[in-house]
Amino acid sequence: MSEHVSPPLVLVPENAPFSADQRSWLSGYFAALLGPAVEGATAIGTAEMPGGPKLADNDDAPWHDPSMPITERMEMAKARPEPQKLMAAMAQQDCGQCGYNCADYANAIFLKSEARLNLCQPGGKETLRMLKKLDEEFGTGDAAAPAAAAGEAAAADKPIDLGPLGYCRENPVEAIFLGRRRLNEPGGEKETWHVEFDLRDTPITYEAGDSLGLFPANAPALADAVIAELGARPERVIGGKTLRDRLIADYSLGAAPDGLYQLLSLLTSGEARRKAKALSAGEDPDGDAAYLDVLGALHKFPGARPDAEVFLESLDELQPRLYSISSSPKMDAGKVSLTVDAVRYNHRSRLRLGVASTHLGERMPEQTRAKIYLQKAHGFALPADLSTDVIMCGPGTGIAPFRAFLRERAATQAPGRNWLFYGHQRQASDFFYKDELTQMRDDKVLTRLSLAWSRDGTEKTYVQDRMRETGADLWKWLEGGAHFYVCGDAKRMAKDVERAIIDVAAQHGGKSPDEAVAYLGTLKKAGRYQADVY
Numbered sequence: 001m002s003e004h005v006s007p008p009l010v011l012v013p014e015n016a017p018f019s020a021d022q023r024s025w026l027s028g029y030f031a032a033l034l035g036p037a038v039e040g041a042t043a044i045g046t047a048e049m050p051g052g053p054k055l056a057d058n059d060d061a062p063w064h065d066p067s068m069p070i071t072e073r074m075e076m077a078k079a080r081p082e083p084q085k086l087m088a089a090m091a092q093q094d095c096g097q098c099g100y101n102c103a104d105y106a107n108a109i110f111l112k113s114e115a116r117l118n119l120c121q122p123g124g125k126e127t128l129r130m131l132k133k134l135d136e137e138f139g140t141g142d143a144a145a146p147a148a149a150a151g152e153a154a155a156a157d158k159p160i161d162l163g164p165l166g167y168c169r170e171n172p173v174e175a176i177f178l179g180r181r182r183l184n185e186p187g188g189e190k191e192t193w194h195v196e197f198d199l200r201d202t203p204i205t206y207e208a209g210d211s212l213g214l215f216p217a218n219a220p221a222l223a224d225a226v227i228a229e230l231g232a233r234p235e236r237v238i239g240g241k242t243l244r245d246r247l248i249a250d251y252s253l254g255a256a257p258d259g260l261y262q263l264l265s266l267l268t269s270g271e272a273r274r275k276a277k278a279l280s281a282g283e284d285p286d287g288d289a290a291y292l293d294v295l296g297a298l299h300k301f302p303g304a305r306p307d308a309e310v311f312l313e314s315l316d317e318l319q320p321r322l323y324s325i326s327s328s329p330k331m332d333a334g335k336v337s338l339t340v341d342a343v344r345y346n347h348r349s350r351l352r353l354g355v356a357s358t359h360l361g362e363r364m365p366e367q368t369r370a371k372i373y374l375q376k377a378h379g380f381a382l383p384a385d386l387s388t389d390v391i392m393c394g395p396g397t398g399i400a401p402f403r404a405f406l407r408e409r410a411a412t413q414a415p416g417r418n419w420l421f422y423g424h425q426r427q428a429s430d431f432f433y434k435d436e437l438t439q440m441r442d443d444k445v446l447t448r449l450s451l452a453w454s455r456d457g458t459e460k461t462y463v464q465d466r467m468r469e470t471g472a473d474l475w476k477w478l479e480g481g482a483h484f485y486v487c488g489d490a491k492r493m494a495k496d497v498e499r500a501i502i503d504v505a506a507q508h509g510g511k512s513p514d515e516a517v518a519y520l521g522t523l524k525k526a527g528r529y530q531a532d533v534y
Contacts, residue, residue, distance in 0.1 A: 053081030053082055053083060054080075054081050054083070054084065055081075055083045055084075055103075055106075055107045055110070056083040056084045056086065056087035056102075056103040056104075056106040056107050056110075057084075057103055058094075058101065058102070058103045060084075061084065061087060061088075061103065062076055063076040063077055063087075063088045063092070064087075064092050064102070065092055066091060066092040066093045066122075066490035066491060066494070066533055067490065067491045067492070067494070067495040068092070070088075070089065070123075070126050070127070070130060073088040073089070073092070074088050074089065074130065076088065082110055082134070082138050083106050083107050083110040084106070085134055086106035086107075086109055086110055086131065086134055087102050087103050087105075087106035087107075089106075089120075089123070089127050089130035089131050089134060090102040090105060090106060090120050090123055090127060091120055091121075091122035091123035091124075091127060091490075092490075093122050093490050093533055093534065094378050094379075095121075095122060095211075095322060095533070095534060096211060096322060096375040096376075096377075096378060097119070097120070097121040097122065097213075097319070097320070097321070097322045097375075098119035098120050098121070099119065099168060099169050099170070100114075100119075101378050105119065105120065109131065109135070110138070117131040117132060117135065118316055118317075118319075119319070121319055121321070121322075122490070122534065124255065125255060125257075125258070125282070126282075128258075129258070129282050164203075165203055166202055166203045166204045166372075166373055166374060167203075167204070167373060167374050167376070168373055169213055169320050169373055171373070172213070172215060172320075172371040172372055172373040173202045173203065173204065173371070173372065173373065174202075174369040174370065174371055174372075175197045175198055175199060175201070175202050175204075175336075175369065175370060175372050176197065176198040176201075176367055176368070176369055176370075177195070177196075177197055177364050177365075177366060177367065177368045177369075177370050178196040178197060178198050178335065178366065178367075179195070179196060179366045180193045180194065180195045180196075180360065180361065181193065181194050182194075183339070183432045183433070184429055184430060184432075185428060185429040185430075185431075186429065187426065187428060187429040188425070188426065188429035188430050189425060190341055190342075190425075190430070191341070191342040191344070191361060192339065192340065192341050192342070192396075192397060192430075192432065193339075193340050193342060193360065193361045194326070194337060194338075194339055194433075195337065195338050195339075195340055195360050195361075196327075196335055196336070196337045196338075197212075197335065197336050197337075197370070197372060198334065198335060199334055199335060199336055200334040202372075204336075204372075204373075204374045205329065205374075206325060206329055206336060206374050207329065207376075207377070207381065208325070208328050208329075208381070208382060208401070208404040208405050208407070208408040209325075209377040209380045209381040209382065209401055209404070209405070209532070210325050210374055210375065210376055210377050211322045211323060211324050211325060211374075211375040211377065211532075212322070212323055212325055212336055212338060212372055212373075212374060212375070213320045213321070213322050213372060213373040213374070213375050214320060214321050214322075214323065214338075214356055214360070214370065214371075214372055215318075215320045215370070215371040215372070216318070216320075216321060216355045216356035216359040216360075217248050217249050217318075217355075217359055217363070218247060218248050218249075218251075218252075218253050218318070218355060219353055219355075219358065219359075219363065220244075220248055222253055222295065222353070223244055223247035223248045223253065224244070225295055226247055226253060226294060226295050226298065227243060227244060227247065227308075229295060229298040229299070229305075230298070230305055230306070230308055230311060231305055232308040232311075233308075236308055238308065238309050238312060243308050243312075246312060247312075249318070250317065250318055251312060251315040251316070251317060251318055252294075252315060252316045252317065252318045252319065252355075253293060253294045253295065253315075253355075254293050254294070254355060255292070255293060256279075256292045256293055256294050256296065256297035257314065257315060257316045258279075258280045258281075258282070259280075259313075259314040259315070259316075260294065260297055260311075260314045260315060261276045261277070261279040261280035261297065262276075262277075262280045262314070263304075263306055263310065263311070263314040264276045264297065264301045264304045264306070265277045265280060267301075267303070267304035267305070267306060268301055268303060268304045272301055272303065272304070275300075276301060276304075279292075279297075288300075291347050291348075293352070294315065295350075296350075318355070320371075320373070321355070321356035322375055322534075323338040323339075323340060323356075323400070324338070324339070324397075324398075324400040324401045324404075324487060324532055325337070325338065325400065325401065325404055326338055326339045326399070326400035326401065326403045326404050327403070327404055327407065328404050328405075328407035328408040328411055330407075330408055330411035330412065331407040331408070331410065331411040332407065338360070338400065339397045339399060339400040339403070339432065340356075340357050340360050340361060340397065341354075341357055341396070341397050342354065342357045342358050342360075342361035342362065343357045343358065344358065377532070379527065379530055380401070380485070380530045380531070380532045381530075382405055382408060382409070382414075382483075383416075383483050385416075386409075386412055386413075386414035386415060386416055387414070387415045387416045388416045388481060388482070388483055389416045389417040389418075389419070389477055389480060389481065389482035389483070390405065390409070390416060390417070390418050390419070390482065390483050390485065391419045391421075391474070391477055391478075391482050391483070391484045391485065392405060392406075392418070392419065392420045392421065392485045392486075392487075393420075393421040393463050393467070393484070393485065393486045393487070393488075393497050394420070394421070394422060394485075394486070394487040394488060395421075395422060395423040395424060395452070395462070395463050395488055395493060396423075396424050396430075396432075396488060397432075397488075398486075398487035398488030398489075398493075398532075399422055399432050399433065399487075400487065401485070401487050401532055402420055402422075402485065402487065403433055403436070405418075405485070406418060406420070406437075406440055406445060406446060409445060410440065410443070410445045417447040417448075417477075417482075418445060418446050418447050418448075419446075419447055419448040419449075419450070419477065419482075420437070420446060420448070420449050420450070421450045421452070421463040421466055421467060422437075422449070422450070422451055422452070422463070423451060423452030423453060423454065423461070423462055423463045423466070424453065424454070425453065425454055425455040425456075426453055426455050426456055427451065427453045427456055430453075431451075437449060448473075450463075450466040450467075450470060451466070452465060452466045462493075462496065463493075463497065464493075464496045464497050464499065464500040467497065467500040467501070467504065468500055468503060468504065471503070471504040471507055471508050472508050474504050474508075475504050475505070475508035475509055478501075478504075478505075478523070479509070481528075482528075483527075483528045483529075483530070484501070484523065484528060484529045484530075485529075485530050485531070485532070486498075486529075486530075486531050486532075486533070487531070487532040487533070488533065488534075489533065489534070490531075490533035490534060494531055494533045498520060501519075501520050501523075501529075502516045502517055502519070502520055503516070505519045505520070
């Protein structure tokens, strides 16, 4: 009996105004986007569009390093095609906050399937400014036109697909906030919380290593201060909601956007106008641009008071925040937990608050429903072979995914060994999950626990110092096939940890400097070095 073969699915009809090569490429591109949702769709490579430039690709991006300044990244990409230049402008963290990884976000912008240029949360203003500059330089472009036209044609025939419920920022679900408990003991300089949500009435299922997206709200007191500074009425209805509700739930009141400075420049004159224009162009005439939030910008230009509706149009939308999940679905069924630092600091006699962190840490009442979504991990997960050894390095709130990993390993009774490097400021106040980790060590789930405290004693000790001190054993684990994971600050800590691995490979593996660097690269390519950085 012969096998029945279905004819290939045509996603771009022959009478569409494209060449045969372009139709073939577009069919593959849309098949890749739709994937298994379209029966019979066959995805082809999208690395290069016929007659157009090569698309961005993580495997061909020497600037794909979150510790590298944007100026250096752009210099490395200056001779590359447009999509790769767009990728170089991203924060290079592949954190998923934009809903893509860095390369896919760049390609989506280039192909005109994504119009929003402000989704790279870690990149902030410098990424947004560079994307705007590149977008203006590239224009629509002939290569992008077919994808745009085909996308518009498809959209005309069916409603916009928001994506699976609970699994993307465009289609979040509501979950009940169960509560919080403080992880710091008295004497700590920071305020860190363990927070939990109930997932039982949601479609969300997750794995250790995934992240949770949360839609925060601004502090009502901050929204009230902005309204008072505008001289507006809080109950004024704009777009179906009051001005106060809009400022609390819909708009970012953090770093003042360029659009606000442009608006203020139109309402001022003389020296004030010059400064507002300079700020809108990314300059820093008074050396305070990094500290100016929306309220601070209004204070800086007291004579400029725009209409409330025009003012809202100049602001950025309030973006969701991603947090590494610190629970295991196998041990914490029906719940998900996060480990969150509440950000607070004073600047010029004003208390400044982290939006999402203080929303979770103090403002959200228990049993309140909050909008959340799951962000699946990109290459950050436990090895499939339970016998594989695991080395985890997570100072501060970087402990979050490794608490999840350890709980997962305990629930699955994984025979592989587990080694955790954890550090913070002071052992007495900042040893997060101390009782749990101690119990896991007693139960032989946690094979080794290496601790580093930067404020105890006369010399600062960090996790990378502990890695070098235990270098001989660390090398044996790595040579035995262990997987290495790091979670934390992308620009400093993660780079220091990489440097420590290179030093260990050189000292205990007898490798030359170049060979030691190549060894780290080999671990990354093999998926044995994975990072969750922010």
